[in-house]
Every structure is written in C-alpha cells, then in structure tokens.
Amino acid sequence: MTVSRRRFVQSIGVGGAALGAGGAGVFGAPLISARGHEALWAFQGQGQAVDPGAARRADRRMAAAPGMVRIDSNENPIGPGKKAIDAIRAHFDECNRYPIVAEDDVIATIAKLQGVAPENVMLGCGSGELLRAADNAFLSKTSAYVAGGPTFEAPGDWAKFIGAEVRSVPVDSKLGLDLDAMGAASRGAGLVYLCNPNNPTATVHTKADVMAFIEKVNKLSPETTILVDEAYFEYVDAAGYGTVIPAAIQNPRVLVLRTFSKVFGMAGLRIGYAVGRPETLAKVKQWTLGSNISQLTLVAAHAALEDTAHITAEVARNREVKAFTRKFFADGGYTMTSADANFMMVDIKRDAAAFKKLALKQGIAIGRSFPPLTNQARITFGTMPEMKKAVAVFKELLSNGNRAAGS
Numbered sequence: 001m002t003v004s005r006r007r008f009v010q011s012i013g014v015g016g017a018a019l020g021a022g023g024a025g026v027f028g029a030p031l032i033s034a035r036g037h038e039a040l041w042a043f044q045g046q047g048q049a050v051d052p053g054a055a056r057r058a059d060r061r062m063a064a065a066p067g068m069v070r071i072d073s074n075e076n077p078i079g080p081g082k083k084a085i086d087a088i089r090a091h092f093d094e095c096n097r098y099p100i101v102a103e104d105d106v107i108a109t110i111a112k113l114q115g116v117a118p119e120n121v122m123l124g125c126g127s128g129e130l131l132r133a134a135d136n137a138f139l140s141k142t143s144a145y146v147a148g149g150p151t152f153e154a155p156g157d158w159a160k161f162i163g164a165e166v167r168s169v170p171v172d173s174k175l176g177l178d179l180d181a182m183g184a185a186s187r188g189a190g191l192v193y194l195c196n197p198n199n200p201t202a203t204v205h206t207k208a209d210v211m212a213f214i215e216k217v218n219k220l221s222p223e224t225t226i227l228v229d230e231a232y233f234e235y236v237d238a239a240g241y242g243t244v245i246p247a248a249i250q251n252p253r254v255l256v257l258r259t260f261s262k263v264f265g266m267a268g269l270r271i272g273y274a275v276g277r278p279e280t281l282a283k284v285k286q287w288t289l290g291s292n293i294s295q296l297t298l299v300a301a302h303a304a305l306e307d308t309a310h311i312t313a314e315v316a317r318n319r320e321v322k323a324f325t326r327k328f329f330a331d332g333g334y335t336m337t338s339a340d341a342n343f344m345m346v347d348i349k350r351d352a353a354a355f356k357k358l359a360l361k362q363g364i365a366i367g368r369s370f371p372p373l374t375n376q377a378r379i380t381f382g383t384m385p386e387m388k389k390a391v392a393v394f395k396e397l398l399s400n401g402n403r404a405a406g407s
C-alpha cells in the first residue's frame with residue numbers, strides 16, 4: 001500500500017497546523033524519517049513497511065537523470081573545492097585505519113575557527129544525524145518538540161516517531177519564524193528547533209533576536225534546550241545576522257549545528273557538527289555512533305575548512321546567481337523571500353506542486369511545495385548556465401496561465 005507524500009505531510013500537519021501528540025503516528029503506526037527531504041517510511045500492520053516518500057524519491061531519481069537542472073534540494077551545484085578533492089585522493093591509502101586522528105584534527109580545526117575548545121565540538125554523519133540524536137536526547141513522550149512551520153522537517157518527523165508532542169508554530173505573514181509564538185509554545189518543551197536561515201522559507205533573524213528568544217525561553221522554560229540550526233550560515237548577507245555559538249558555549253540549554261553539505265558542497269560526503277557545552281554534547285553523543293565519519297570525508301572536511309578562498313568564491317558565485325534569478329521573478333511581478341541562503345521561496349501565484357511537475361518534465365527539478373504555502377515554489381540556486389535554462393522554462397510555464405496550474 002502506498003501512502004502519498006502529500007497525505008503524509010497533511011496528516012502529520014507539517015506546514016502550519018499544530019501536530020498532535022502521540023508517537024504511534026496518524027496511521028496508527030510509527031513514522032520514521034531518515035532525512036527530512038527523502039526516505040520517509042511508515043511501518044504498518046504486522047511489520048509491513050510502506051514508503052510515503054516513494055513519490056518524492058521517484059522525483060529525485062528523475063532529477064538526477066543526465067542533463068537535468070537539479071535545483072530542488074538546496075545542494076551546492078559545484079561541489080567541494082579542489083583542495084578537498086585532492087585531500088581525498090591523497091588519503092586513499094589510509095582507508096584501512098579507523099579515523100581517530102583525522103577526527104581529532106577536524107574537531108581541533110573547527111574549534112580554532114569558531115574560537116571554542118575542542119570539547120565544545122562534536123561531529124555527525126551530516127547534521128541530520130545530530131538533529132536526530134538531539135531529539136533522542138531531549139525529547140520524550142512528556143517533553144514536547146517546538147518548531148516553526150514549515151521548517152526543515154527531519155527533526156519534527158523524528159520527534160513524532162519517538163512519541164513527543166510536536167508543536168508546529170506557523171510562520172508569519174512574511175514567512176519568517178514567529179519567534180514570539182514559538183517562545184510562548186516552548187513552555188515545558190524538551191527541545192525548540194530554530195532554523196536560521198529557515199529552510200524552506202529562506203528567511204533570517206538577527207543575532208539579537210535569536211539571543212532575545214533564547215533568553216525568553218530560558219526564563220519561561222528553564223529545562224528546554226534550544227537548537228539553532230545554522231546550516232546556511234555562510235550565505236547570509238542580512239545586516240545583524242550572526243552566529244549564536246558564543247551563547248552555546250556559555251549556556252547548557254543551547255546547541256548550534258553546522259553542516260558541510262551546503263557552502264562546502266559536500267552533501268554526499270556526510271559531515272556536520274554541533275557546538276555546545278561538553279555536558280550538553282555528552283547527552284547528544286549517547287545517541288551517535290563512535291567514528292561516524294569516514295576517513296576520506298574527514299580529510300576532505302579538514303582541507304575544505306582551510307580553503308577559505310573557495311568558500312569566499314562560492315558565496316560570491318551564489319550571490320550573482322541569486323541576483324540573476326531574483327531579477328527574473330521581480331521583472332515578472334512575483335514576490336520572493338529575502339533569500340539569505342542558496343535558495344528562496346517565490347510566490348508563483350499558482351499551485352507550486354503542479355508547477356514543479358511541469359518543470360520536471362522540461363528538465364528542471366525545483367523543490368516540492370510546502371503546505372500550507374501552496375503557491376510558494378522553493379528554488380535552489382544552481383550554476384548560472386543552469387539558472388538561464390531554468391528561467392527560460394519558468395518563463396514559458398508562468399506565461400501559460402491555467403496550463404501551468406497543473407491541468
């Protein structure tokens with residue numbers, strides 16, 4: 001039996017409506033999410049597994065076909081820099097050894113870069129592993145999960161699976177996180193997830209606002225941990241934006257996550273990290289595997305961290321492509337979120353799911369729709385040649401009125 005992605009999302013209420021309590025899931029069965037944007041499984045009946053993410057994976061396979069423009073998953077279109085690739089090539093002969101030294105090296109480099117001690121840093125197999133581990137560490141059937149809606153789904157899906165009440169607080173009229181309402185919803189919660197910039201809306205909050213939010217939650221609900229996900233940190237241009245890592249190393253109720261999957265272009269290599277106080281990280285570590293990152297990924301990450309020129313170039317490249325893409329939509333009279341990331345949301349004034357299907361048929365894979373923001377298309381910025389191809393298709397589809405609406 002197949003359960004469609006749409007039914008699945010509607011039923012767990014991601015995208016605005018508050019999610020109900022109870023880990024058994026709305027199908028009367030537990031729900032498991034391996035990654036937020038794919039691999040969502042439901043187990044029904046006597047051990048029978050059904051996959052409500054199957055349609056989405058089928059889209060992803062289509063997106064991965066040769067010649068497709070893949071601007072659907074906020075991936076970096078150019079990949080890691082040459083130094084990271086060279087590091088992988090240079091370390092093949094270490095594949096017989098467990099990656100202990102390389103792990104320490106990466107942690108030390110991250111610590112230096114962030115101005116923290118090595119004991120303030122832990123690694124994950126992507127930040128996705130750390131999100132799941134944080135859920136396991138801080139949530140329970142009596143400790144709720146709080147997040148914006150829509151936001152990055154993986155931690156909310158896992159919270160649901162482990163039986164925590166999930167409180168999804170709708171984004172505001174500008175598609176920003178409603179920090180006041182999220183703060184109010186945090187009373188008695190185990191974990192608050194604050195995604196800044198927020199995926200999928202590409203909206204940001206200033207450091208001062210996030211710090212005020214942390215203070216508010218600490219006062220209202222002293223036992224609640226606040227996880228600030230800064231996955232798209234390097235791409236942000238907004239004035240006043242900044243990391244809250246300094247708060248995480250002071251405050252045992254704050255954790256910050258980063259990933260190598262975005263600006264570093266290493267989504268396929270799987271590495272992310274958390275910064276926090278040692279006692280906070282210890283709770284998360286109980287739920288992760290020792291040696292969870294491969295030797296080749298570690299050496300690539302190490303080289304990538306030191307290759308600051310590549311990161312500067314990638315940020316500039318993204319900014320240029322973003323300006324080009326935004327101009328196309330602005331000229332057409334469409335409104336967009338601020339896009340302080342490698343993606344944005346555009347109000348395409350028609351059903352985004354239908355638009356996605358039509359674009360896919362023409363070789364352009366854009367993000368799925370995020371109910372209840374059904375007219376908002378999430379578009380990742382690819383390379384400039386890719387975006388030129390993409391906007392040509394968008395132009396045709398958008399000028400095609402009703403046909404583009406999915407008929």
Ligand SMILES: Cc1ncc(COP(=O)(O)O)c(C=O)c1O
Pocket residue numbers: 073074125126127128129152195199229231258259260261267270271272
């Ligand atoms: C906000 C956010 N956090 C975390 C992740 C997971 O990233 P990783 O590849 O590090 O598991 C993503 C992936 O898209 C994301 O958008």
